Amino acid sequence: MFENLSDKLQNALQKLRGKGKLTEEDIDLAMKEIKMSLLEADVNFKVVKAFINNVKERSLGVEVMESLTPAQQVVKIVHEELAKIMGQGESKLKFNSNDITYFMMCGLQGAGKTTATGKLARRLKKDGRRPLLVACDIYRPAAIKQLMVVGESVGVPVFEMGDKKSPVTIAQEAINHARKHGNDVVIIDTAGRLHIDDELMEELVEIKKTVKPDEILLLLDAMTGQDAVKVAETFNSYLDITGVILTKVDGDARGGAALSIRTVVDKPIKFLSVGEKMDQLETFHPDRMASRILGMGDVLSIIEKAQDAFDEKQAIELQKKLKTQDFNLEDFLTQLQQMKNMGPLDEILEMIPGLGGKKK
Numbered sequence: 125m126f127e128n129l130s131d132k133l134q135n136a137l138q139k140l141r142g143k144g145k146l147t148e149e150d151i152d153l154a155m156k157e158i159k160m161s162l163l164e165a166d167v168n169f170k171v172v173k174a175f176i177n178n179v180k181e182r183s184l185g186v187e188v189m190e191s192l193t194p195a196q197q198v199v200k201i202v203h204e205e206l207a208k209i210m211g212q213g214e215s216k217l218k219f220n221s222n223d224i225t226y227f228m229m230c231g232l233q234g235a236g237k238t239t240a241t242g243k244l245a246r247r248l249k250k251d252g253r254r255p256l257l258v259a260c261d262i263y264r265p266a267a268i269k270q271l272m273v274v275g276e277s278v279g280v281p282v283f284e285m286g287d288k289k290s291p292v293t294i295a296q297e298a299i300n301h302a303r304k305h306g307n308d309v310v311i312i313d314t315a316g317r318l319h320i321d322d323e324l325m326e327e328l329v330e331i332k333k334t335v336k337p338d339e340i341l342l343l344l345d346a347m348t349g350q351d352a353v354k355v356a357e358t359f360n361s362y363l364d365i366t367g368v369i370l371t372k373v374d375g376d377a378r379g380g381a382a383l384s385i386r387t388v389v390d391k392p393i394k395f396l397s398v399g400e401k402m403d404q405l406e407t408f409h410p411d412r413m414a415s416r417i418l419g420m421g422d423v424l425s426i427i428e429k430a431q432d433a434f435d436e437k438q439a440i441e442l443q444k445k446l447k448t449q450d451f452n453l454e455d456f457l458t459q460l461q462q463m464k465n466m467g468p469l470d471e472i473l474e475m476i477p478g479l480g481g482k483k484k
Contacts, residue, residue: 129161129162132161136157137202137418140154140194140198140199141195141196145194146183148184158176158179159172166379168350168353168384170388171384182205183197199418203414204414206413206417210408210414211386211392215394218339224299224303224308225308225309226336227309227310227337228314228332229244229311230341230343231316231342232320232355233317234316236345238261240371241257241274242275243403245311246403256305256307256311257271257274257282257313258295259282259313262291268286271313283302292334312331312337325363332363338366339366340363340366341366342356342391346381347372348381349381353384353388356391357388365389367391367392367394369396370382372397373397386410393408442459
């Protein structure tokens with residue numbers, strides 16, 4: 125998602141690394157390059173302006189000008205300010221410890237909402253919870269069928285009442301169903317629209333009043349850039365959303381939405397939906413993403429991917445085989461298959477410090 129932006133920011137900062145002491149002119153030139161790079165990535169203009177002002181002010185301060193390694197200090201400042209505009213720290217899902225937890229999924233049609241909903245259900249099930257998916261999209265042809273297919277693929281039950289009942293009625297009945305069947309998390313897949321309209325919003329507001337969700341998660345297509353931010357503003361004004369899941373981040377997105385949403389809407393990005401596979405839902409860490417953008421890697425995410433992809437018992441068994449020189453081609457194949465589960469190689473390289481910009 126940030127490939128072009130990452131290259132441009134790294135190039136701008138690399139020019140500073142070749143210098144000893146930095147002058148105000150050096151900082152100005154670097155800031156101009158960074159500003160253009162962010163605007164080309166479709167980052168909100170106000171966000172860019174505030175970011176550049178903060179970086180420049182800090183870069184011209186004592187911590188840089190009197191440092192023995194001023195260029196490294198500037199990189200550190202850019203990293204910290206990037207992380208700040210994307211949010212401070214991981215934003216975890218809110219669960220109701222005394223009752224059923226309700227998540228309401230909303231967004232425009234075509235944003236990858238149903239797929240991301242299935243990914244979230246899979247993650248919750250893996251964490252030991254008992255989720256229930258609820259089909260409240262009665263308008264889009266085959267929407268209910270799609271959710272049932274997704275639910276079956278992740279082993280999570282789906283509650284549906286066809287397309288004759290109103291979404292509000294379906295949501296109400298789903299609450300009763302969840303109580304009877306022992307589900308502790310209810311995920312409501314609401315209807316999307318091709319564009320925002322009053323009818324859609326009023327329906328969502330009614331569902332919110334009925335369910336009183338613990339989380340209202342907005343699914344946004346990362347490829348739509350500034351349009352995604354406008355959509356977020358509108359949904360937030362009606363529903364007071366609690367967080368965002370960015371979808372299609374593996375596509376040809378410029379990254380502007382990810383860098384703008386937190387500042388413009390003041391709501392956190394909670395997850396990144398990376399591909400079509402049901403295990404491709406990443407927790408969003410602003411500091412780690414800032415490191416990736418600047419080519420510093422993301423070792424913690426590699427470790428998490430490995431823990432998720434590798435079977436611990438199998439790994440211990442293979443380790444024993446290596447020690448006793450009993451390791452064969454079938455064992456090697458098992459290791460390769462587990463490595464494949466970590467995701468595409470270019471994504472892994474992006475997370476290794478120093479290799480992000482060399483994967484081509």
